[in-house]
Amino acid sequence: MRPVNISVRLDVSITPRPWSPRRLLARGAWRLIVLGVLAFAAIFFVVPIVWLLLESTRTGPQSQFGSPLGFGSFNQILANWQVLFSGLLGQTGTWLANSALYSGSGVLIAVGLGIPAGYGLAAFDFIGRRPLLIATMIAMLIPSNALVLPLVLEAHSLKVLSSPLAVILPYGLFPFGVYIAYLYFNTPRVHGLLAAARIDGCTEWQAFRAVALPLSTPVIGLVVVLDFIASWTNYFLPWAMYSAFDLPGRYPVTLGIAQQLMAGPSYGGGLLRDLQLQTTAPPSVEALLILVSCAPVIIVLLIAQRWIVSGRLQGVFV
């Protein structure tokens, strides 16, 4: 009987006091403040994107003389689209294809090497395993920009500066993929399955191919998503490999966007305070270019938001 009594008493003490109108009001006010703060922050993050969407519907004069957040017409999107792909900025298609080629190949290499490497680190105990793991973690935590200059110097000495490989191979280096695969395979469950497979007479290759690989689809998904976003949005590496050597045919779309700022005619005076933004095409076309170039990443974000969070919590940042 006594334990029951105690639990009853505890229950009573936890039960909140009945809501007095004053407490209700205080709680409502608190919630309102919280939502207000969040809405205020959301405005900061979202207004530039809303502006891009609205701007892409406008004509040159509309963006010059209209109010900054005005709407043009849906037909104008089509007109701007034509400027983007066949008119003034006819290279947009090439840039997008280059971006797809570089990040796609990079992702393939990252998966092809990272998953087996992580498996090897988890399944076998060999000399130098721990130093190798630590090296992997250090490499994954170094900002990718830190390796750009050394890579350029290396590519320069190997004479591969102008080749797509100069960008693809570094995109394929994704130590986080190795680490996450290692974490995934290094669990008692996977170890047990592998031991069972070996007892049943599997060779090492068969154990990897038939047991480990089918288990690793979530890891592969995570590596694909994160390496793709990192590669697609990378600017410094392709800039250093191509831009300085004037190879516009090799540009990924991040460099294409940067080129929009290059072509403006010089302004009078040469004083900073006279500087106005000059772009190759009208702002509305540039806004559409930005939206189109970032669309693949937005789509991936929409599909894979949960994976990205779990990746971040485990140490990757893109």
Added chain:
Amino acid sequence: MLLVVVGIWPAGYALNLALTSFGGAFTGLTNFINTYNQGFLVPAFEHVATFMAIWLTALIVIVIGLSLVMHTLARRVSAPFRFLFYLPAAFAGSASVLVWLFMLQPGLSPWDFVLHMLGYKTLGDSLISGNLPIVYALIAFWTGAGSWILVIHGALANVPDEVLEAAALDGAGPVQTALRVKLPMIKKWIVYMLIVAFAGGTQLFAEPQLISQVSQRLVDPLWSPNTLATYLAFQYDNFNYAAAIAIDLLVVAVVCAGLLVFRTGLFKAD
């Protein structure tokens, strides 16, 4: 293997270049001392330090603040906000710089009223040198803050409910719970965020490079260590000096990574 080809070999090669002269003779630390004496490297690091002070403060105050505020709401209510905060990450890289150039151009910008209040009439007014660290921090915050909010919110979600109930029973209000209970429990994630953001901040490149380009070099092209190094390499063909700066930056990055691996206990190698 690939780690060696595109990770360790270039680092070694850069180190070799950094330690040799233009002709290839071994010169020890001369390149490091020369880049230091040239008088551009120290200002570049100072610029980045100013940027970092703003950026890291914003991360601590706003990111942690927003995460704590969101954590008092139901997941269902806060999820759309988290997604909106994270969306600009898709515009990372050169796209975000172009977007913010539009945001800073009086007449075009949806923030025109703010620019007007500050008395800015041209893009150049927005980009006066005192403003640059703020502008770069704004861009970094716009593309980067959302993902850190996801991380801190994820860490907060792991704080056990019992702990929060106990705090409520002891009479802690929402503010007290946030500061005295939740913050200490997510300390290591905050340290993680700060170290990673610091390491990334030293690498600042796209923003100063593009903004210098759009101003036809009226804005300092040697603003950050990385733009300085690329300028030395590509404008003066001085790959040895560039390598010395690259090594300086790589040392900072490796020290930060080492701190994360060996000190925070977030990563396990067993």
